Amino acid sequence: MSPLIDHTHDAQQQSWVASANALDADFPLQNLPLAICRRAGSGEAWRPGAAIGDQVVDLLALRDAGLLPQPAADALSGTENGTLNALMARGKPARQALRQALFAGLAAGATQQAQWAPHLLAQAEVEYTLPARIGDYTDFYTGIHHATTVGKLFRPDNPLLPNYQWVPIGYHGRASSIVVSGQAVRRPLGQTKGPDEAIPQLRPSQRLDYELELGIFTSQANALGTPVPMEQAEEHIFGVSLFNDWSARDVQAWEYQPLGPFLAKNFASTLGPWVVTLEALEPFRIPFVRPEGDPQPLPYLDSAGNRARGGLDLQMEVWLQTAAMRAQGQPHVRLMQSSFRHSYWTLAQLVAHHTINGCNLQPGDLLGSGTQSGPEAGQGGSLLELSMGGKQPLSLPNGEQRSFLQDGDSVQLRAYGERPGFRRIGLGMCEGQILPALTR
Ligand code: MN
Numbered sequence: 034m035s036p037l038i039d040h041t042h043d044a045q046q047q048s049w050v051a052s053a054n055a056l057d058a059d060f061p062l063q064n065l066p067l068a069i070c071r072r073a074g075s076g077e078a079w080r081p082g083a084a085i086g087d088q089v090v091d092l093l094a095l096r097d098a099g100l101l102p103q104p105a106a107d108a109l110s111g112t113e114n115g116t117l118n119a120l121m122a123r124g125k126p127a128r129q130a131l132r133q134a135l136f137a138g139l140a141a142g143a144t145q146q147a148q149w150a151p152h153l154l155a156q157a158e159v160e161y162t163l164p165a166r167i168g169d170y171t172d173f174y175t176g177i178h179h180a181t182t183v184g185k186l187f188r189p190d191n192p193l194l195p196n197y198q199w200v201p202i203g204y205h206g207r208a209s210s211i212v213v214s215g216q217a218v219r220r221p222l223g224q225t226k227g228p229d230e231a232i233p234q235l236r237p238s239q240r241l242d243y244e245l246e247l248g249i250f251t252s253q254a255n256a257l258g259t260p261v262p263m264e265q266a267e268e269h270i271f272g273v274s275l276f277n278d279w280s281a282r283d284v285q286a287w288e289y290q291p292l293g294p295f296l297a298k299n300f301a302s303t304l305g306p307w308v309v310t311l312e313a314l315e316p317f318r319i320p321f322v323r324p325e326g327d328p329q330p331l332p333y334l335d336s337a338g339n340r341a342r343g344g345l346d347l348q349m350e351v352w353l354q355t356a357a358m359r360a361q362g363q364p365h366v367r368l369m370q371s372s373f374r375h376s377y378w379t380l381a382q383l384v385a386h387h388t389i390n391g392c393n394l395q396p397g398d399l400l401g402s403g404t405q406s407g408p409e410a411g412q413g414g415s416l417l418e419l420s421m422g423g424k425q426p427l428s429l430p431n432g433e434q435r436s437f438l439q440d441g442d443s444v445q446l447r448a449y450g451e452r453p454g455f456r457r458i459g460l461g462m463c464e465g466q467i468l469p470a471l472t473r
Contacts, residue, residue, distance in 0.1 A: 035342060037315045041132055044456045047141040050153070052086030059449065059459025060084040065135050066272070066307040066461070069115055073160040079115030083131075084307060084461070085139050088153040092131075095152045100145065105134035116166045117250075117308065121271045122396035124253040125311075128271065132312050161215070161306035164274070165250060165397035167208040171387060172246075172278060172298070172401035174202040177377040179406040179414055186422040187286065198328050201378045201386045206278075206401065207299035214275075214305050214463045220440060220470040221300040223284035237470030238281035238297075240423065241438040245351050245414035245446055247373060247402040248276030248304050249380055257393040263336035266381035267311060269394060273347075273380075275305030275446045275463035276401055282417050282437070302401070305446065305463035313458055317450035319344040321379050333389055334382045343379035347460075348372050349405050349448040351414065355433055356441025365445050366430055368419060371407030373448075440469045 040046070041063060047054045048062040060066065066084050071077040082089035093113065096106045108127035111119025120127060138145040174180055177197065184192030196202070212218070220241055226233035252271040255261045261269050278298060285297035321343035323329055336343075349372065352365035378386075383400050404414040413419040416437050420426055426434040438444070443466040449459040 035315060035318065037312070041136045041312070042316055042455060044454060048085060048139050049141050049143060049146045050086040050088055050139060052088070053139075054086070056457065058086055059461050060086055061456045061458065062136060062139055063456040064309060064313045064458040065132055066309040066313065067117060067164065068161055068306045068308065069117060069164050070159045070161045070306070072154065073158055079162050081109065081112045081117060081120070082154070082159070083135055084156070085153070087156050089156055089159055090135065090139070090149070091152045091154060095149065098148070098152065100138070100148050100152070102134055104130045115162070116397065117164050118166055118397040121165060121250060121252050122254065124268060128310055129312060132310065161213050163211065163213050163304060164306065164308050167211055167397055167399045168395045170206040170208040170211060170302075170399045170401065171203050172206045172294075172403065173378070173383055174403040175376040175378045175383070176402075176404045176406050176414060178375060178408050178412070179404040179418065182406065182413060182418045186417065199331065201334075201383055203387070204293045206302070208399070210299050211302045211304055211399065214303055214465065216303070216465065217468045218279055218301045218303065218465045219468045221281050221284070221296070222470055223281050223296055224287060225283040226287050233287060238283055239437065240282035240417075241467065242280045242282050242416045243351065243438065243444045244278040244280055244404040245349055245371075246276040246278050246404060247347070247349075247448070248274040249383065249400040249402065250274065250308055251384070251394045251398040251400065252396060254395050255388055255393055258391040259388075260391060261384055261388040263334065263339055263381055263385045266384040269384050270311055270380055272308040272310040273314065273460070274308050275448055275460050277303040277444060277446055277463055277465060278401055278404070279303065279465070280415070301465075303463055303465040304399075305461055307461040309458065309460050314345060314347075314450065316452050316455040317346045318342040319346045319374055330382065334385055336381070339379055339381050343381055344374055344376070345380065346372055346374040346452070347448050347450050349414070350446070352445040352447065353429070353435070354443045355429065355431075355435075355439065357433060358429070358431055359441070359443070361431070363431060365443065368427065369412055369414065371405055371412045371414060373402070373405055375407055376402060376405060438467050440467050442467045
C-alpha cells in the first residue's frame with residue numbers, strides 16, 4: 034500500500050453531510066475538491082470553496098469565524114483575491130493541512146458540526162469562476178490512440194510521427210479564452226478551404242468539435258533556468274480538473290502546418306469548476322508501463338516512483354444533448370468512455386519535460402493532457418474520431434445524427450475514480466453549449 038494513502042482515504046468514514054454518503058456521489062468526504070464560487074447572482078466577492086456531497090464549504094467564512102485550525106487557516110492566506118493561486122504556490126504541505134482539517138470537521142460525529150453547518154452553501158445555489166488566474170496554458174497530446182486515429186485522417190500513410198514515442202508533444206495555448214463550465218461557447222469564424230475549393234474562405238466553422246481532456250494545475254514555481262527532475266515533479270502539481278479543448282477541425286486542417294494549432298483552438302476552452310487534489314487521487318494511481326516494443330523514456334523522463342505509481346486510472350466520459358433533445362426533455366446521452374490510464378505520458382513526465390529547457394512554471398499554470406481516447410473503436414475522445422473525420426455520423430437515440438457539433442448542442446465531460454476498497458470520487462461536470470456564429 035502506498036505510504037500516501039492515509040485515514041482520509043478510509044472508505045468506511047462517512048460525513049455528517051448526508052448527500053456525501055451516497056455511493057455514486059462525486060464528492061464524498063474522501064474527495065474534498067476545491068473551487069472558486071459565490072452565491073449565484075449575488076455579486077458577492079468570489080471565494081474558495083470545498084465540495085462535500087451537494088454542498089460547498091465556504092472556506093474563508095469558516096476561517097474568519099475562527100473554526101479552522103492551524104496550519105489549515107494559514108493555507109488560505111491570499112485566496113481572498115478570489116483565486117487559488119496562493120494556495121497552489123504553497124505546495125503539498127498547505128494542501129494536505131487543509132484536506133486533513135476539512136476531513137476532520139466534516140466527518141460523521143465531528144464535534145465541529147454545529148459550528149460548521151451554517152457555513153455550507155447548496156451547490157445548486159452557487160455560481161463558479163475559474164479556480165485560478167491562469168498565467169500560461171500548455172496543451173499536450175498524450176493520447177496515443179487519439180494521435181494515431183487523427184494522424185490517419187490527416188496523413189493516411191504516416192499516422193504517428195516518429196517523435197511521438199520520445200517527446201511529450203505540446204504547444205502553447207491561450208489562457209485568456211479559457212472559460213468555466215456553464216458558459217456558452219460561440220461557434221468561431223475562421224479561414225477554411227474545402228478539398229475541392231481553389232481558394233479559402235472566411236466562414237463559420239462547419240467541423241466544430243470537443244476534446245476530452247484533463248486540465249492539470251501546477252503548484253510551486255520552478256526558477257527560470259532550473260529544470261524540475263522527475264523525482265520532484267509531482268511537488269509542482271496541485272490537482273486536476275475536467276477540460277474541454279473545443280476545436281474547429283476545418284480551421285485546424287488548413288492552418289496547422291507548419292507551426293501547429295492556432296485559431297482552431299484558442300476561441301474557447303472550458304474548464305470544470307472543481308480541482309481534485311493529488312491527495313484525493315492517490316488511490317487511483319497505477320504503474321506507468323510502456324506497451325511492449327515501444328521505447329522506454331529517456332532518463333530525464335524516468336524514475337522509480339513514476340514506474341511504480343505515475344499513472345492515473347480515471348474513467349472519463351463525454352455526454353451530449355442536442356437542442357431537440359432538450360426541447361423534448363431528454364437528458365444527455367453518453368457518447369464514449371475511456372480511462373486516463375491509456376495516457377502515453379504521466380503528469381510527472383509532463384512537468385519534467387516542460388521544464389527540462391529551464392522553462393519556469395508558475396502556480397496556477399494549466400497543462401492540458403491532450404484528448405484521451407481509448408484503444409477500442411467507439412472510445413474516441415472527440416467527434417473527429419467517433420465519426421471518422423465526418424464520414425460515419427453518429428446516430429443518437431432520438432434519430433438525429435452528428436458528425437460535428439450543431440448550434441444548441443450541449444457537451445458534458447465527466448470523470449471519476451473507482452477502485453475496490455476505496456470510495457468512488459468524481460471530478461464533477463464540465464459543460465458548454467454551442468451558440469450560433471456571429472453573422473457578418
Ligand atoms: Mn487539445
